Amino acid sequence: MPPRFVAAGVSDKNEEGKRAARDRLVQQREREKARERRRRTLIVSAAVVGVLVLAAVIGVIAANSGGKGEKASGSGPVVAPSGATGKDSLAIQVGADDAPSTLTIWEDFRCPVCAQFENAFRDTIHQLESSGQLKVEYHLATIIDGNLGGSGSLDAANAAACAQNVGKFSAYHDVLYRNQPPETDDAFGKSSKLISLAGKVEGLDTPAFRSCVEDGTHNTWVQKSNTAFQNGGFRGTPTALLNGESIFPKKGNEPITVANLKKWVTEANKGKQPAKVTPSPTGS
Template sequence: MSEKNQEGKRAARDRLIQQREQVRARERRRRTLIVSAAVVGILGLAAVVGVIAANTGGKGDKDKASGPAVAPSGATGKDSLTIPVGADDAPSTLTVWEDFRCPVCAQFENAFRDTIHQMEQSGQLKVEYHFATLIDGNLGGSGSLKAANAAACAQDVGKFPAYHDVLYSNQPPESDDAFGDNSKLIELSKKVEGLDTPAFRSCVDDGAHDAWVEKSNTAFENGGFQGTPTALLNGESIFPKKGDEPITVANLKKWVAEANKGKKPGTATPAPSGS
C-alpha cells in the first residue's frame, strides 16, 4: 500500500474518531446539565435535561444565506442582532440565545415563559432574544434558520412574542426538520391573531431575514457560549445555575428582585398574546 493511501486512511480514521468524540461530548452535556421546569400548584419541580452542544462548524443541508443582512423592524444592539421584548427602561435585562429546533430551549421557554412574561409586563425585566442555528449544523436541515427567519418576520409586524411562544409550544422532535418547511411555519402563524397575512407569507417564503439569522449565528459562535439555551441576567449566566443555585421559577424571581432592589420598574408593556 502506498504511503499516500495510508495517510488517507489515517485521516479518515481520525475524522471518524473526532465525530464520535463530539457525539459523546454532546451526550455528556445532556446527562449532566439540568434545568428546573415551572410547575403549577403543589406539583413541585420537574427536571429537564441538558444543554445542546455547540455547533461544530458544519452548515448541514441548509442553503447558505446570501445577500445583505436585513434586520427585522425594531431590532437593536450591535449589528441590530437583538430582538427586545419588554420595557426599554426595565432595571434588569435577560439575554437569551436560542435555537428553535433545540429541545432544551423549548423546555426552558415552556417552563419559564409565564414568569418571564409577568416580569416583562410589570416592568421588572426586559428580554433580549438572539438566534443560533446549531441544530441545522449538527443534524442537517434548515429548520433552525427558517424558523428564526419567520420569527423575525413576525417581529416586523409586532407579533414576535406570541409567535416565538407558538413555535416553542409546537416544536417538532429534534431530528424532525419540520420547521424547514415554510408551509409549516405559515400554518403555525394562524395561531397568532392577525399574523397570517400576504406580507408575512412573502417574508417567510423569500427568506427575507436569512442572512441576518446567519449573522446572529456567527455572533453566537464567536461569543464563546457553551450551547443553547444560553441565559444571562444582567450579563451573568443563570442557566443551568447562578453560582451554586439552580435555575428555578422561585430563584429567577429572587435574582431579579435582588438585582432590582431600590430601582424603579420600567414602563409596563402589554402581555404577549397568542397561544
Template sequence: MSEKNEQGKRAARDRLVQQRERQKARERRRRTLIVGAGLVGVLALAAVVGVIAANTGDNGSKSKTAGPAVAPSGATGKDSLAIQVGADDAPSTLTIWEDFRCPVCAQFENAFRDTIHQLESTGQIKVEYRLATIIDGNLGGSGSLRAANAAACAQDVGKFSAYHDILYRNQPQESVDAFADNAKLIKLAGKVPGLATAAFRSCVEDGKHDSWVRKSNTAFLKGAFEGTPTALLNGEPIFPKKGSEPITSANLKKWVAEANKVNKGKKPGTATPAPSGS
C-alpha cells in the same frame, strides 16, 4: 512521514477531548434544568435525542444566495441582532440565546415562560432574544434558520413574542426537520391573531431575514457560549447558575429583584401587555 503521523494522532486526540468537553457541558445543562424545574422525564429524553453544544463549523443552512443582512423592525443592540420584548426603561435585561430546533430551549421556555412574561409585563425586566442555528449545523437541515427567519418576520409586525411562544409549543422532534417547511411555519402563524397575512407569507417564503439570522448565529459562535439556551441577567449567566442555587421560577424572580435593587434601586419600567397566541 512519522512526523505527519504524530501530527495526525495529536489532532485526533484534540478532537476527542473537545467532543468529551461538549458532552460534559450538555450533561451539566441537563442536570441544571432537571433539578431546577423538575422535568425529569422530558428532559432526560431531550438529552438523549438533543444536541445543544455549539458547533463551531458551518451553520448548515445556507440558501442559494446570501444577500445583505436585513434586520427585523425594531431590532436593537450591536448590529441590531437582538429582538427586545418588554419596556425600554425596565431596570434589568434578560438576554436569551435560543435555537428554535433545540429541545432544551423548548423545555426552558415551557418551564419559565409564564414567569418571564410576568416579569416583562410588570416592567421588572426586558428580554433580548438572540437567535442561533446550531442544530442545523450539528444535524443538518434548515429548520433553525427557517424558523428564526419566520420569527423575525413576525417581529416586523409586532407579533414576535406570541409567535415565538407558538413555535416552542409546537416544536417538532429535533431529528425531524419540520420547521424547514415554510408552509408549516405559515400555518402556525394562524394561531397568532393578525399574523398570517400576505406580507408575512412573502417574508417567510422569500427568506427576507436569512442573512440577518446567519449574522446572529456568527455572533453566538464568537461569543464562545456553551450552547443553547444561554440566559444572562444583566450579562451574568443564570443557566446553568454558578454556585448552589438551581434555576427555578422562585429563584429567577429573586435574582431579578436582587439585580434591580443593586441597579441603583431603579423602579419598574412601563408595564407591557402579555403576548397573545392560542
C-alpha cells in the same frame, strides 16, 4: 587416492546443490515479497480511489442541495427585522426599554433544551416583563442545522423575524416552542409548517408574512446572529444571562427555578423603579 578424489567430487556437487537450493529459496521469497508489495499497493490504491469517489459524491450532494443551502450560506444583504436592537441590530427586545434589568437569551428553535427552558419559565418571564421589572433580548442561533443538517433552525428564526416586523415576535416565538417538532425532524424547514403555525397568532398570517417566510427575507441576518453566537464563547443553547451574568442552568451555586429567577430579578432591581407596565404578550 582415486577414492578420495571421487569423494571430494561428490562433496563438491552436494555443496553446489545446496547453494542452488538456497538460491532458489531466496528467489522464491523475493518473488513472494514482490507479490505482497503489489497486493498492498493495489489495496491502498483502491482505498484512495474509494475515498476520492466518496468525496466526489459528497461534493455533488452538497452542490445539488439547492435553495435551502443557498439560503443558509448567508449571502445577500443583511435585512434586520423592524425594531431590532443591540450590537449590529442582532437582538429582538420584548419588554419596556427602561426596565431595570435585562435578560439576554440565545436560542435555537430546533433546540429541545430551549423548548424545555421556555416551557418552564415562559409565564414567569412574561410576568416580569409585563410588571416592568425585566426586558428580554432574544438572539437567534442555528446550531442544530449545523449538527443535524436541514434548515429548520434558520427558517424558523427567519419566520420569527418576519413576525417581529408586525410586532408579533413574542407570541409567535411562544407558538413555535409549544409546537416544536422532535430535534431530528426538520419540520420547521417547510414554509407551509411555519405559515400554518402563524395561524395560531391573531392577525399574523398575511400575504406580507407569507412572502417574508417563503423568500427568507431575514436569513442573512439570522446567519450573522449565529456567527455572533459562535464567536461569543457560549457553551450552547439556551444561554441565559441576567444583566450579563449567566443564570442557566444555575447562578453561582443555586440552580435556576421559578422561585430563584424571581428572587434574582428582585435582588438585581433593588432600589430601582420598574418600568411602566406593558401589555402581557399573548398568542392563541
